[in-house]
Amino acid sequence: MSEPHHHDLYRCTVHGGSKDWAIAVTPEGDISILNCATGHVVRRTNVPRGKFKCANATAEMAGRVQEKLQKGYEYLGSTTVESNRLKLSPTTAPAASAVEELWEIVRPLSPEAVEEKLSWAATQLWGHVAPDVVEYDHDLVVLRTATHAQGVKHGWALGYSDEGGIQPTGRGGGRILLRQGLLPRLILLFMWRSFPDAIWLSDGVHGMRTPQIAKDDDFIGKGLFDYERVLALGERLGLCLGKINLLQSTEEGRSAFWL
Numbered sequence: 001m002s003e004p005h006h007h008d009l010y011r012c013t014v015h016g017g018s019k020d021w022a023i024a025v026t027p028e029g030d031i032s033i034l035n036c037a038t039g040h041v042v043r044r045t046n047v048p049r050g051k052f053k054c055a056n057a058t059a060e061m062a063g064r065v066q067e068k069l070q071k072g073y074e075y076l077g078s079t080t081v082e083s084n085r086l087k088l089s090p091t092t093a094p095a096a097s098a099v100e101e102l103w104e105i106v107r108p109l110s111p112e113a114v115e116e117k118l119s120w121a122a123t124q125l126w127g128h129v130a131p132d133v134v135e136y137d138h139d140l141v142v143l144r145t146a147t148h149a150q151g152v153k154h155g156w157a158l159g160y161s162d163e164g165g166i167q168p169t170g171r172g173g174g175r176i177l178l179r180q181g182l183l184p185r186l187i188l189l190f191m192w193r194s195f196p197d198a199i200w201l202s203d204g205v206h207g208m209r210t211p212q213i214a215k216d217d218d219f220i221g222k223g224l225f226d227y228e229r230v231l232a233l234g235e236r237l238g239l240c241l242g243k244i245n246l247l248q249s250t251e252e253g254r255s256a257f258w259l
Contacts, residue, residue: 007034008131009079009088010065012072020086021068022079025057031064034079034086041084058232065130075131075148101176101209101219103188107198108170111141111160117194118143118159121187124236132183140164147181156184158191182225182233189213189220190237213239 007022022034031047047060054060069075078089115138122136122143133146142159156176157163165174176184189211192199201209203219211219213234220230234240 006078006080006089007032008065009076009086010068010073010131011038011076012068012074014072020079021073022086023061023064025061029057031057031060033064034081036086039085042081042086058228059128062128062130069131101185101188102173102202103165103175103192104173104200104202105166105171105195105198106200107195109166109195109198110170113195114159114166115141117191121190121237124238125183125233128233128236129183132181134183143187145181145183145187147179147183154179154181156180158184158187178224182220182230185220186230186233186237186239189234189239193239 007024009020009022011018011020018038020034020036020038024032026032026046029049031052033045033047034042035045036042049057052060054063076088079086080089081087118141119136119138122134125134129145131148133144135144135146136142137144137159140159140161142157142161142164144155144157144163146153146155148154154177155163158165158174160166160168164172166172176188188199188201192201201211201219203209209219211217213220213230215221215227218224221227231240
């Protein structure tokens with residue numbers, strides 16, 4: 001078995017100490033798990049596909065992560081193994097990605113139209129976004145997401161509230177930051193595709209954006225996020241043509257593209 005270079009690292013603080021747990025999918029499609037008391041020698045466990053509780057490695061990993069989150073673990077970031085100990089990877093996002101991304105509703109949208117899209121998106125994402133979180137408030141029509149980095153929770157919202165950015169008039173606007181993770185970008189891409197004449201996206205520097213799911217797109221690609229996760233969640237939101245298996249297409253050198 002070949003071990004993945006990077007694992008997702010989670011930490012739980014108990015009784016004045018802490019313990020670490022890390023997980024990844026191996027090149028063979030198994031699950032690799034690392035665990036140890038923080039700073040101590042790593043213990044390795046390989047879970048072969050024949051012992052999965054779920055249909056595939058992505059779902060199996062998400063389920064195991066959810067179990068840890070419920071036990072008080074928090075996501076810290078990506079980790080590597082050096083000298084048989086876990087080492088948290090430094091942030092390697094390109095400098096340009098630090099620029100905030102802006103969105104604006106330039107033509108009023110009805111609450112009914114927004115509710116239909118946001119509630120559908122939330123339903124599609126629930127149970128598939130661990131370690132991130134998705135919540136939907138049907139009464140307020142607000143979709144909220146949260147991610148954790150370095151033990152800090154970073155939230156984002158879209159909908160009819162001060163935090164969600166949409167005004168009673170149906171207009172509005174806001175921003176997303178890199179530290180808020182992948183979900184806000186995917187959700188805005190979904191809403192932009194749903195209402196292309198009403199929603200504008202901009203990076204605040206180079207003007208209007210027309211992003212796509214592609215490795216060289218600096219809105220969602222260029223190493224900002226795990227690209228297989230981008231493809232899997234993007235497919236759940238219907239952002240890709242037909243029923244193409246994007247993971248297979250990428251492996252064969254073909255680019256994903258939009259409806």
